[in-house]
Amino acid sequence: MIVPMVKYSMLLHHQDKEAFMDKLMDLGLVHVQTRQTEDDAVTEDLSAVIRETEEAIRRFKQRKVKVLEFDPTEKYPSLQEISAMETELEKSTNEVEALNMELKLLEPWGDFNRKALYNLEEKTGLEVKFFQYPERHFHQVWQQQFHLQVVNRFKGNLYFVIFKRAEDELPISPIALPEESLSELIDVRNMYQNRVQQLNRKLDFYASSLSNVLSQRLAEARDKLSYHLANQSAQPIKDHGIWLVEAWCPAEKENKLIEFLSTTGTVYVKTLPGEDEKPPVLLKNNRFAKLFEPIGSMFSLPDYHELDLTVLFAPFFLLFFGLCLGDAGYGIIIFLAATSLKFKLNQAYKDYYTLGQLFGLSTIVAGIFSGTFFGIELIKLPITNKISALFLNQEQLFNLALIIGFVQILFGMGVQAYGRWKFQGFIHAVSRIGWIVLLLCLVDIYVTELLSTTTGIVVWPALLSIVLFGAPEKGWLKSFGMGLADLYNITGVLGDLLSYIRLFALGVASAILGLVVNSIALSMKDVPYVGFLLFILVLLVGHLINFLLSTLSAFVHPMRLTFVEFYKNSGFMGGGKPFKPFKKQSIQLTNKT
Numbered sequence: 001m002i003v004p005m006v007k008y009s010m011l012l013h014h015q016d017k018e019a020f021m022d023k024l025m026d027l028g029l030v031h032v033q034t035r036q037t038e039d040d041a042v043t044e045d046l047s048a049v050i051r052e053t054e055e056a057i058r059r060f061k062q063r064k065v066k067v068l069e070f071d072p073t074e075k076y077p078s079l080q081e082i083s084a085m086e087t088e089l090e091k092s093t094n095e096v097e098a099l100n101m102e103l104k105l106l107e108p109w110g111d112f113n114r115k116a117l118y119n120l121e122e123k124t125g126l127e128v129k130f131f132q133y134p135e136r137h138f139h140q141v142w143q144q145q146f147h148l149q150v151v152n153r154f155k156g157n158l159y160f161v162i163f164k165r166a167e168d169e170l171p172i173s174p175i176a177l178p179e180e181s182l183s184e185l186i187d188v189r190n191m192y193q194n195r196v197q198q199l200n201r202k203l204d205f206y207a208s209s210l211s212n213v214l215s216q217r218l219a220e221a222r223d224k225l226s227y228h229l230a231n232q233s234a235q236p237i238k239d240h241g242i243w244l245v246e247a248w249c250p251a252e253k254e255n256k257l258i259e260f261l262s263t264t265g266t267v268y269v270k271t272l273p274g275e276d277e278k279p280p281v282l283l284k285n286n287r288f289a290k291l292f293e294p295i296g297s298m299f300s301l302p303d304y305h306e307l308d309l310t311v312l313f314a315p316f317f318l319l320f321f322g323l324c325l326g327d328a329g330y331g332i333i334i335f336l337a338a339t340s341l342k343f344k345l346n347q348a349y350k351d352y353y354t355l356g357q358l359f360g361l362s363t364i365v366a367g368i369f370s371g372t373f374f375g376i377e378l379i380k381l382p383i384t385n386k387i388s389a390l391f392l393n394q395e396q397l398f399n400l401a402l403i404i405g406f407v408q409i410l411f412g413m414g415v416q417a418y419g420r421w422k423f424q425g426f427i428h429a430v431s432r433i434g435w436i437v438l439l440l441c442l443v444d445i446y447v448t449e450l451l452s453t454t455t456g457i458v459v460w461p462a463l464l465s466i467v468l469f470g471a472p473e474k475g476w477l478k479s480f481g482m483g484l485a486d487l488y489n490i491t492g493v494l495g496d497l498l499s500y501i502r503l504f505a506l507g508v509a510s511a512i513l514g515l516v517v518n519s520i521a522l523s524m525k526d527v528p529y530v531g532f533l534l535f536i537l538v539l540l541v542g543h544l545i546n547f548l549l550s551t552l553s554a555f556v557h558p559m560r561l562t563f564v565e566f567y568k569n570s571g572f573m574g575g576g577k578p579f580k581p582f583k584k585q586s587i588q589l590t591n592k593t
Helices: 017-025 041-062 079-109 114-124 182-233 249-264 293-295 312-326 328-344 346-370 382-390 394-423 426-448 452-468 476-488 491-497 501-524 531-570 584-590
Strands: 005-013 129-132 147-154 159-164 235-237 242-250 265-271
Touching: 005 249, 005 382, 005 531, 017 147, 017 182, 017 249, 041 079, 041 182, 079 147, 079 159, 079 182, 079 452, 114 129, 114 394, 182 242, 182 584, 242 249, 249 394, 312 328, 312 346, 312 394, 312 501, 312 531, 328 346, 346 501, 394 426, 394 491, 394 501, 394 531, 426 452, 452 476, 491 531
Parallel strands: none
Antiparallel strands: 005 242, 005 265, 129 159, 147 159, 235 242
């Protein structure tokens, strides 16, 4: 659900403004309403510090070293100096890679002195050309035609030189070798490698000792920027030295704010959000639905003046994931992996691991009903005869996908009807109610035929409610026209319904790929000597690839069904801005450390 917000307009004397804003920031209850202003020098400077510090923290995290407590007595370089070290490290690393390539090119020729060759060329008037050529294609006649000397044979290639006269036409193109000798290149490479090691040791030390202080510096810079923007958003009331600060407070916490305002003697006006206002959005859901909030926020937060759909799409999303993956064996892997990580790794991600456990359980249940375990068809095993009635065939799975899709579409329309009734009035919900009745009537007339006579009568009032109440707020004539246009949307509903076939198709595809992997692995057992090893290898690699691809699809496609089909039929608008409390992050960080 969306937490109700209350708007507080507070009047401050210019002498008390800064002290009040400091205390308000310490309180950390409200979202200060900022105004769109041009970036000033302070904003630009603080934003630059934040970007620079975030980038430094990101690079330090990539080093994966143990973070130590900051020692204030130690002298540390600035971020600019650290950035210069990282730039030098990158250049030195590139130099090592380039030198390794040159050494690889030069190694077959051995360590020779290029200056001696140049002296020989001057004395004899001959040019020395270097060649690398496949030995099996080498023509022996070249040794009679040219002053040719074979230097080395390596990996099927012949390395040779030709002492070329000016009039000689070479049979193949020569190669270019580095000007330095092999030993010189090795010395240069060793120098750069030593520098890379030195820089890495220094940067690892700074990553260990500076990560905490950089996090603190980042929090302080964000606090300063937040404070500055809040101050910039205060509006002067003419020339009386009075400033107006507007902020949103969650209704459930306004008692604390009122107590604070009374203590400070602040004059304020409290108002509820108007229809044309866009308060920040703060979600408050039960423990189960809260797990799915990150998924919903990947699309958009709801608008303040609409319903939060998190708790409504969460059960469907969980079901969709299980059906799309559809293999009980893969579900066990997900559940065990999420359970293991939940108790071993960073507890900040505990909710994500819990969500992984739920996805695993959903997949196990779906895999049981589809009768698939690591690509094995359970219905064909004698041990499963007693529970064979649980297994669904492909036709039943196909029909199940359509039924689930139809239920979610109707549910979405019901949600939209309720939302319109709540925020706009009952008359605005009549059209959606008509759609629900119409679809139920059509299913009964053409599929179930349970009450075909009754539904044949009820369908007409449903059609009229859609046509007559298309847009009541725009007048009857426009409402009638928009209702007719809305009635054409029956084709869109059919398209939405067909989209749910993916629940069946992806589950079947995962099962078929698992079955193919098992078949290939079994065929490998007949290979002499290494058959069993190949059997294990194919099983592991094949199922790993199928698991990764199927798991990705099982997450992406339910998102598509949720954000497109369900959100559309629910009338979801989105575009809400998150509630960001005006509070000091740096204090919290200090308390944690």
